[in-house]
Amino acid sequence: MTDLTVSEDLADRIETRIQDTEFETVDEYAEFVLSEVVTRVEREADRSAESSTSREGVQERLESLGYLEE
Structure with a gap:
């Protein structure tokens, strides 16, 4: 486990925010939020990589069919 420091204000x-939630501590809430954000960023990166790969594949296919010059 790693310690993380946040400002007193945060x-x-x-x-x-956690008063009316199932979270009992600031640590639990912060871990949940960070996990959600990192998961979302990873998914977006995966989608971006897939999209890039798809574009390359389409371009290669169009070139092989003679629709685009190589």
Whole structure:
């Protein structure tokens, strides 16, 4: 496990947000939010890579069919 430090202001804001949630500590909430953000960023990166690969494949296919010059 790694320790992470946040400002007092952010910790106070999180403390306010978790009052009516299932989160019992600022740490639990922060870990959940960071996990969600990292997962979203990873998915977007994967989609971007897939899209790039798809474009390359389409371009190669069009070139092989003579629609585009190589």
